[in-house]
Amino acid sequence: MVASIVIVGGGIAGVSTAAALRSGGYDGDLTLVDAGEFPYDRPPLSKDYLAGKQELAALALQPAEWYDDQEIRLANRTTVAALRPAEAGVELSDGTVLPADRVVLATGAHAARPPIPGATSDRVHVLRTAEDADGLRKALLPGARLLVVGGGLIGAEAASTALGLGCEVTLVDPLTPPLAAAVGEETATWLHDLHAERGISVLTAGVDAFEETAGGIAARLNSEHAPRDFDAVLLGVGMRAETTLAEAAGLEVTGGIVVDAGQTTSNPAVLAVGDPTRRRVDGVLQRPAEHWEAAQHDGTRAAATILGTPQPEPTAAWFWTDRHGLHVEGVGRMADAGHTVVRGTPGDGPFSVFAIDDGRVVGAVAVDDTKAVRASRRMIDGRLAVDLDDLADSGTDLRKLLRAAKG
Numbered sequence: 115m116v117a118s119i120v121i122v123g124g125g126i127a128g129v130s131t132a133a134a135l136r137s138g139g140y141d142g143d144l145t146l147v148d149a150g151e152f153p154y155d156r157p158p159l160s161k162d163y164l165a166g167k168q169e170l171a172a173l174a175l176q177p178a179e180w181y182d183d184q185e186i187r188l189a190n191r192t193t194v195a196a197l198r199p200a201e202a203g204v205e206l207s208d209g210t211v212l213p214a215d216r217v218v219l220a221t222g223a224h225a226a227r228p229p230i231p232g233a234t235s236d237r238v239h240v241l242r243t244a245e246d247a248d249g250l251r252k253a254l255l256p257g258a259r260l261l262v263v264g265g266g267l268i269g270a271e272a273a274s275t276a277l278g279l280g281c282e283v284t285l286v287d288p289l290t291p292p293l294a295a296a297v298g299e300e301t302a303t304w305l306h307d308l309h310a311e312r313g314i315s316v317l318t319a320g321v322d323a324f325e326e327t328a329g330g331i332a333a334r335l336n337s338e339h340a341p342r343d344f345d346a347v348l349l350g351v352g353m354r355a356e357t358t359l360a361e362a363a364g365l366e367v368t369g370g371i372v373v374d375a376g377q378t379t380s381n382p383a384v385l386a387v388g389d390p391t392r393r394r395v396d397g398v399l400q401r402p403a404e405h406w407e408a409a410q411h412d413g414t415r416a417a418a419t420i421l422g423t424p425q426p427e428p429t430a431a432w433f434w435t436d437r438h439g440l441h442v443e444g445v446g447r448m449a450d451a452g453h454t455v456v457r458g459t460p461g462d463g464p465f466s467v468f469a470i471d472d473g474r475v476v477g478a479v480a481v482d483d484t485k486a487v488r489a490s491r492r493m494i495d496g497r498l499a500v501d502l503d504d505l506a507d508s509g510t511d512l513r514k515l516l517r518a519a520k521g
């Protein structure tokens with residue numbers, strides 16, 4: 115019988131594990147350890163929080179009283195220093211050992227800092243934590259020259275926020291367009307072109323080096339001879355899974371903590387959820403999800419494994435991102451599709467692009483069209499075949515289309 119559980123990490127994955135354990139009927143000892151002030155949400159860090167429109171308190175994943183109501187011991191500002199699977203527990207950085215029949219690692223990730231010469235300068239920022247956002251925010255004064263390295267989700271969001279704050283923004287990425295794997299080539303191109311239309315200077319380049327100058331920072335791009343001067347730089351070049359505890363405890367780690375379909379690691383007493391994990395399906399390691407909802411679903415799966423209850427039905431992966439006042443959502447797989455179907459006109463109100471394989475929708479990406487993504491998810495999950503001409507017609511009611519769909 116499982117009588118005590120320690121969750122290490124209070125991001126969305128850790129908090130959703132705790133919530134799913136309690137809602138699933140677990141009434142044993144439950145501790146959530148988190149290094150931060152309190153468990154908070156990350157997506158606003160590149161959006162409204164960075165823009166100064168939200169306070170940190172508004173980002174709390176749960177109100178403070180929720181932990182008491184749910185009888186969850188929240189050990190905030192506390193770091194787990196080691197796993198002690200053999201003695202069934204975890205060791206905190208002050209040496210205290212918390213006993214645990216099961217440990218759930220929800221340790222998240224760090225923003226990647228590639229070894230570019232000069233990248234350790236205080237003027238070179240990353241964006242993963244509220245402290246990171248606070249530091250970057252101070253640099254985003256009207257007229258400040260910001261270089262954003264990386265045009266993926268976080269780089270593009272932060273570039274758009276900085277533009278809104280009156281900064282002079284330059285965005286560099288060696289790929290044109292970035293994000294094609296996530297949203298498909300045509301939408302990626304449209305989204306990337308939007309930066310220049312809105313006033314961001316966009317360059318196809320990588321960065322060879324940074325060098326501090328009197329009052330600024332120079333960036334040497336691999337496409338140009340002369341360095342360019344900026345006031346601040348943001349590196350938005352991906353994340354690095356936080357696997358220190360897992361590695362020290364001898365768990366299998368391959369670019370992330372390896373878990374099975376129920377989130378169990380190579381040690382049956384230790385589960386892992388969210389950004390630090392990589393799932394192995396039929397012997398094949400999957401790409402890390404790195405999205406909010408995937409981390410939340412991991413928590414539900416881990417709780418089901420611990421409680422021995424049925425796993426939730428799998429559903430197509432979903433994410434959202436916001437830039438230049440547009441809300442973008444993606445579901446399923448956009449890469450390597452047979453062909454695409456477009457509903458609406460890019461640049462003229464809401465539009466969606468559906469990826470089609472064998473006559474069925476396998477992925478969709480939509481701009482300002484949540485309903486299209488929701489309908490697509492039902493098509494993908496249910497393997498429903500819909501009339502593709504009707505799908506492309508923005509006058510067609512998607513609910514009717516779903517009712518007429520064949521499974």
Ligand SMILES: Cc1cc2nc3c(=O)[nH]c(=O)nc-3n(C[C@H](O)[C@H](O)[C@H](O)COP(=O)(O)OP(=O)(O)OC[C@H]3O[C@@H](n4cnc5c(N)ncnc54)[C@H](O)[C@@H]3O)c2cc1C
Nearest residue numbers: 123125126127149156157193194221222388389404405406
């Ligand atoms: C700026 C930003 C914007 C984003 N925007 C979007 C978006 O628009 N849409 C989307 O789908 N996704 C978005 N994401 C991704 C999404 O937020 C992440 O996938 C999600 O936060 C992952 O949650 P997590 O719980 O796995 O990790 P985290 O949120 O990183 O939480 C891990 C926690 O573990 C704690 N921890 C680590 N080690 C220890 C230890 N040893 N002891 C105690 N505590 C420890 C950390 O302090 C941290 O609080 C964004 C991410 C960022 C950074």
